Amino acid sequence: MRVLLTGGAGFIGQHVLTRLLDRGHEVRVLDSLRPDVHRDGKGWPPPDGVELQIGDVRDAAACNKALAGMEAVVHLAAKVGLGVDIADMPDYASSNDAGTGELLAGMARHGVARLTIASSMVVYGEGVGLCAEHGAVRPGPRLEASLAASDFEPPCPVCGKALGTALVGESVALDPRNAYATSKMAQEFYASNWARVAGGSVAAMRYHNVYGPGMPRDTPYAGVAAIFTSALRAGKAPRVFEDGGQRRDFVHVRDIASATVAACEKVTAGVHAFNVGSGTPRTVGEMAVALAKALDGPEPVVTGQYRLGDVRHITADSEKLRRELGWAPSVEFPDGMTELAHQPVA
Ligand code: UD1
Numbered sequence: 001m002r003v004l005l006t007g008g009a010g011f012i013g014q015h016v017l018t019r020l021l022d023r024g025h026e027v028r029v030l031d032s033l034r035p036d037v038h039r040d041g042k043g044w045p046p047p048d049g050v051e052l053q054i055g056d057v058r059d060a061a062a063c064n065k066a067l068a069g070m071e072a073v074v075h076l077a078a079k080v081g082l083g084v085d086i087a088d089m090p091d092y093a094s095s096n097d098a099g100t101g102e103l104l105a106g107m108a109r110h111g112v113a114r115l116t117i118a119s120s121m122v123v124y125g126e127g128v129g130l131c132a133e134h135g136a137v138r139p140g141p142r143l144e145a146s147l148a149a150s151d152f153e154p155p156c157p158v159c160g161k162a163l164g165t166a167l168v169g170e171s172v173a174l175d176p177r178n179a180y181a182t183s184k185m186a187q188e189f190y191a192s193n194w195a196r197v198a199g200g201s202v203a204a205m206r207y208h209n210v211y212g213p214g215m216p217r218d219t220p221y222a223g224v225a226a227i228f229t230s231a232l233r234a235g236k237a238p239r240v241f242e243d244g245g246q247r248r249d250f251v252h253v254r255d256i257a258s259a260t261v262a263a264c265e266k267v268t269a270g271v272h273a274f275n276v277g278s279g280t281p282r283t284v285g286e287m288a289v290a291l292a293k294a295l296d297g298p299e300p301v302v303t304g305q306y307r308l309g310d311v312r313h314i315t316a317d318s319e320k321l322r323r324e325l326g327w328a329p330s331v332e333f334p335d336g337m338t339e340l341a342h343q344p345v346a
Pocket of ligand 1: 080081119120121122207208209210222223224225227228239240241242246248284306307310311314
């Protein structure tokens with residue numbers, strides 16, 4: 001297939017590009033090489049046979065040029081991270097939502113009907129917890145006073161008692177808790193509006209915590225695995241927030257790429273959301289220990305610090321992806337962590 005890959009010069013984009021090429025697709029990349037991501041200003045040389053168009057999805061002319069002759073789009077171009085500041089809001093709304101709107105309008109003009117977009121597990125907010133009395137419940141936002149008192153677990157919203165763990169399925173109501181999450185949810189809705197009107201298909205890939213070679217580091221938007229690796233390489237202990245018991249599903253970027261390309265190839269009608277996780281939740285504390293061991297570095301320090309926008313636990317049920325697209329992750333957590341620890345420093 002002739003595939004337009006937006007954001008193909010980014011961390012996930014480069015792995016998706018490799019996978020698309022391995023699968024025999026013809027790929028054109030549209031990427032703005034935004035300076036907050038490509039900070040060294042060196043640009044990005046595309047692999048042989050790949051056309052790079054430097055441009056912004058918010059620019060209708062750039063979309064028109066990039067979409068000409070394409071059969072499918074994988075849309076990864078976005079501002080990532082958590083939204084560390086309210087001042088980031090306009091950029092999330094513009095880069096992620098206005099950008100997606102412009103791309104969708106272009107796809108309608110060019111009759112490109114197949115779309116795979118990067119979404120995120122953050123659209124579920126605090127996810128789902130299990131109350132002994134009230135069953136599956138949706139915890140509310142954690143109060144700053146509770147966090148300040150080191151009371152990190154969100155309680156049952158009905159009785160206030162402690163909750164057990166549950167995996168989040170795609171059908172639970174979305175509940176974004178920060179600007180990034182809101183922008184990802186809006187992208188999904190714009191895409192589904194487009195699909196209905198223009199007769200297109202959408203696969204929204206709700207990525208869990210992605211890690212692996214090429215991960216961005218040393219910025220406020222870097223994921224925790226990159227932050228810990230950088231600290232350890234500088235001989236410092238990883239600083240684990242809260243009590244380290246917050247659960248995530250760390251999924252390797254090559255598995256993210258294979259899931260994304262499977263969706264691009266197989267989803268040809270309707271609107272579908274897929275959680276993309278390894279299926280094995282880990283705690284942030286556990287991950288810090290694994291990296292410290294792999295790098296023979298100092299033991300992690302549990303700081304009790306917190307970030308108000310953080311959710312406590314978020315773990316996906318990725319069965320739908322396995323069942324409907326025949327996908328399975330291939331990188332085990334210990335192997336992936338060892339690889340991350342020993343990858344060359346960019
Ligand atoms: C991450 C991604 C988000 C993605 C989501 C999918 C980043 C920055 N965020 O959000 O884009 O949509 O996964 O699930 O990549 N922590 C520490 N020490 C630190 C930094 C963080 O202990 O120095 C803790 C945080 O408190 C949090 C956990 O690590 O509990 C994960 O943080 P982070 O890597 O920022 O990711 P998410 O918020 O899960």
